[in-house]
């Protein structure tokens with residue numbers, strides 16, 4: 001969209017009134033959405049109203065509809081649930097109720113409504129909109145409003161944001177609350193596994209999802225479950241025998257525990273519910289295993305929202321206001337959804353229709369179609385689960401040997417990637433070696449063959465089980481070559497950060513000198529800095545953002561009894577400002593200084609003034625993030641001194657250097673799942689490449705495309721040759737030359753109340769929901 005057009009929109013908000021409500025089941029992240037809608041609304045000059053208690057408040061009116069100001073939504077981003085309340089409202093399902101609701105909106109001149117809720121709430125909103133003209137006519141007839149008022153309010157614009165922990169809404173990659181629910185499930189699984197392992201137990205965990213198995217599926221993948229029950233894919237008849245056989249096998253391979261995950265809506269092929277107790281009794285009767293059932297229930301809705309949900313909701317909230325600003329009489333009610341890392345708009349009722357189609361497909365026992373309709377990502381997750389949990393080790397050996405190593409600093413998810421890569425290699429019949437201490441270990445011969453069980457329990461472990469070092473191959477090339485020859489390594493899977501990529505590049509560049517290096521190589525980016533070229537996300541960065549966010553939440557809270565305090569928090573990331581920026585959005589920071597977005601003393605001055613002004617309000621607290629290498633001279637110490645001095649008598653200052661806690665902790669569900677998938681995809685790709693370059697009993701790979709970085713770009717898994725990536729890398733600062741997340745900085749600044757220009761805002765386009773977009777775009 002042209003710059004002038006966006007500036008026009010900035011003005012267009014003046015005179016507009018927007019109301020926001022949350023409805024249906026609550027979900028973590030709803031507050032961040034309410035905050036973003038409110039602030040973006042105010043930012044564009046609109047009046048914003050908060051409607052309390054969902055549709056109930058809309059129908060009742062009165063004190064339930066309150067105009068908001070900038071501070072009304074302060075300090076809520078970290079809270080679970082919804083601070084404006086949610087309800088299920090019978091009255092709104094009737095025309096009489098909606099008539100009252102219309103009367104209440106008209107009274108405040110509100111003709112823009114943002115509804116945050118599930119498909120029920122959004123359907124209600126669409127009905128409301130389609131009836132609007134009729135409702136106003138009726139109000140005029142009844143003498144409740146004048147014709148003039150009806151004319152002024154003749155059009156109701158609706159935008160929906162999907163808040164649902166089940167991720168059961170078609171058209172968006174993720175709904176608000178799903179990632180946080182997965183966090184809760186994973187915390188419980190981690191807690192249960194420690195005790196189950198001690199006692200050699202089997203546990204059956206029931207998670208939410210009456211109609212949608214997403215939570216069960218992803219938690220199954222992220223915990224390495226032995227068996228999964230989801231409504232979209234009931235098990236084949238005779239599953240009882242198969243399941244018991246599988247559980248018995250995992251035990252006989254040395255596993256001390258079995259995990260079975262069951263969605264609450266699990267059914268068998270005839271549509272009969274499968275209950276967690278039925279599964280438990282089966283395991284006890286047939287196998288005699290000590291088995292316990294845990295039903296998770298509302299725990300899944302609880303707790304603080306994850307970083308992903310806070311950022312997602314902020315992005316969606318901002319886009320919702322843009323959608324309302326741009327609405328014309330012809331635009332249908334839309335939902336803001338997520339496609340890759342971009343917000344898009346989709347016609348609300350088309351999405352509701354596809355969502356209903358999935359249910360219909362399940363009701364009519366067209367199960368394969370149901371999985372497809374859920375989207376490519378769902379299908380892909382399901383296929384990977386089946387590969388890992390249901391495939392047996394190959395009976396015949398392949399001619400190939402692969403080695404896996406970790407390079408650089410530890411990052412969460414590395415172990416998940418090693419585990420799935422090892423297991424999938426074994427399924428393919430390859431000989432599989434793991435190397436300790438990165439390239440140094442490869443040079444010194446710290447190489448050992450591993451089997452299926454050697455990586456048991458690695459999925460949820462933080463750090464690097466293999467041991468990792470930063471040494472680059474250049475320093476020990478001869479010895480590396482010697483070991484590659486000695487162990488006959490034909491494929492090298494390097495999991496790590498910038499050094500992993502740089503190291504593989506060095507090996508490729510040495511191919512001319514050493515024929516032994518003409519092997520297939522793949523890098524799985526794993527670093528908290530998220531600075532590896534060739535991917536939008538590195539393994540470990542989600543865990544790091546969550547760790548940094550949790551610390552900042554605590555830091556902020558520590559000041560709740562202390563007036564007028566500003567915290568300067570230093571984050572890791574090298575020159576890459578990803579961690580700082582995303583953490584900043586997730587905690588509602590006042591600023592996040594990064595290397596990629598250069599700043600001067602004028603910016604620092606503006607920030608100090610901004611904080612001084614803020615201290616005059618009720619929110620007497622500030623949080624400023626600073627990436628460790630954002631500026632050579634404006635160090636953390638410098639900022640502290642500057643802010644302390646300038647703020648003297650107005651606020652005091654404290655420093656926090658987050659340091660290594662950002663690397664540690666248990667991996668988030670996203671990193672476990674992402675690591676698992678990248679491990680599988682990398683090995684499948686390597687196997688295919690090896691076949692291509694195998695001839696007369698040997699592997700010879702010397703083309704650029706035989707050494708790649710695997711990554712997620714938008715929604716697609718991409719393999720980029722390291723030799724190509726070299727052209728788009730800033731080696732001095734260890735950064736990709738282009739970084740997608742830089743456009744998030746605009747949002748950070750807007751939400752922190754800085755004057756920014758909307759000219760750089762990339763507005764989501766209206767798309768259509770088709771099966772094609774659903775399945776192809778959701779490719780990962």
Ligand code: ADP
Nearest residue numbers: 024025055088089092093117118119120121124
């Ligand atoms: P969710 O939004 O989480 O799917 P529900 O289906 O319970 O939750 O819907 C929440 C509220 O939205 C309902 O209590 C009702 O007020 C309103 N609603 C749902 N469906 C409709 C409908 N078809 N027509 C009008 N209002 C509806």
